[in-house]
Amino acid sequence: MAGAELVVGGEKRLIAILLKGLQGPITVSGKPFNGAMPAWEKVLTDKKIAAVASFVRAEWGNGAPEISESKVAAARKELESQSAPYTESLLLQIPADASLSEGAVAPSSPAPVPDVRPSGAPTASASGQSADTEQIQMAAGKQVYSTICMACHQPTGAGLPPVFPPLIGTEYVTGSPERLAAMILKGNAGPLTVDGKLYNNVMPGQESVLTDEKIAAVMTYVRASFGNKAPSVSAEVVTAARKKFADRKTPWTEAELKSF
Ligand code: HEC
Numbered sequence: 673m674a675g676a677e678l679v680v681g682g683e684k685r686l687i688a689i690l691l692k693g694l695q696g697p698i699t700v701s702g703k704p705f706n707g708a709m710p711a712w713e714k715v716l717t718d719k720k721i722a723a724v725a726s727f728v729r730a731e732w733g734n735g736a737p738e739i740s741e742s743k744v745a746a747a748r749k750e751l752e753s754q755s756a757p758y759t760e761s762l763l764l765q766i767p768a769d770a771s772l773s774e775g776a777v778a779p780s781s782p783a784p785v786p787d788v789r790p791s792g793a794p795t796a797s798a799s800g801q802s803a804d805t806e807q808i809q810m811a812a813g814k815q816v817y818s819t820i821c822m823a824c825h826q827p828t829g830a831g832l833p834p835v836f837p838p839l840i841g842t843e844y845v846t847g848s849p850e851r852l853a854a855m856i857l858k859g860n861a862g863p864l865t866v867d868g869k870l871y872n873n874v875m876p877g878q879e880s881v882l883t884d885e886k887i888a889a890v891m892t893y894v895r896a897s898f899g900n901k902a903p904s905v906s907a908e909v910v911t912a913a914r915k916k917f918a919d920r921k922t923p924w925t926e927a928e929l930k931s932f
Pocket of ligand 1: 710817820821822823824825835836837838839842843844845852855856860861862863864866871872873874875876878890891894
């Protein structure tokens with residue numbers, strides 16, 4: 673992001689990327705990249721998008737002026753009908769120096785995550801946790817899901833094949849709690865087959881972002897949502913995994929995950 677034209681150049685390209693995401697081959701500062709950045713329009717408010725855009729434009733020697741909340745609101749409205757993420761060619765159709773006009777600030781809140789059916793949460797706890805604890809975990813887990821996981825795995829948990837895999841009924845979600853904790857802590861990368869489809873992307877680890885309680889909560893949430901019915905997970909499981917893999921610095925590969 674330091675000195676990148678897409679960051680310090682026209683306001684519209686940067687805000688368009690943040691709202692809708694960007695995927696596929698792209699050249700940045702002369703180097704080719706080929707990955708996927710998720711869309712943030714359903715996760716972040718106009719105010720937060722304006723704040724982070726202004727931050728990256730001012731940091732690392734960038735020195736570009738800030739972008740106001742009302743400009744983000746105007747861009748959100750203008751690009752409303754576009755649902756697909758940007759590709760390089762689509763992005764280049766926006767003039768490099770296009771700025772945004774001030775719009776009216778509307779109270780825009782991120783889309784709500786669907787409520788979990790109470791029947792989805794197991795009552796007789798296989799993890800030995802009380803029903804009260806599980807209820808608290810479900811609420812906290814939904815919060816973590818909507819601020820972190822949802823941008824990639826989507827509000828429905830169905831993902832966005834072939835870039836982000838689904839969390840519905842997969843062995844990684846409903847299987848070993850230790851493995852799922854390890855994945856959320858360290859991330860995973862490279863070829864991974866989920867539901868018979870091949871993915872080859874990167875999921876960032878959350879070990880320096882989320883506490884053990886929050887990771888246990890989001891695990892409990894995804895294991896009992898989207899039609900999944902796996903037992904809740906206590907924070908101790910995450911604490912133990914964090915300790916066991918303390919020296920591990922890289923994301924997991926499929927071969928390692930399979931051998932758990
Ligand atoms: C930046 C996007 C991104 C975020 C944020 C993210 N994931 Fe992922 N996730 C991925 C990708 C991409 C893969 C597949 C990685 C690969 O191709 O090797 C994946 C794989 C997975 C898998 C294993 C495959 C499957 O579908 O069962 C699980 C489980 C999972 N993620 C759960 C989560 C949870 C829970 C969170 C929130 C704490 C989260 N992810 C946050 C992108 C993301």
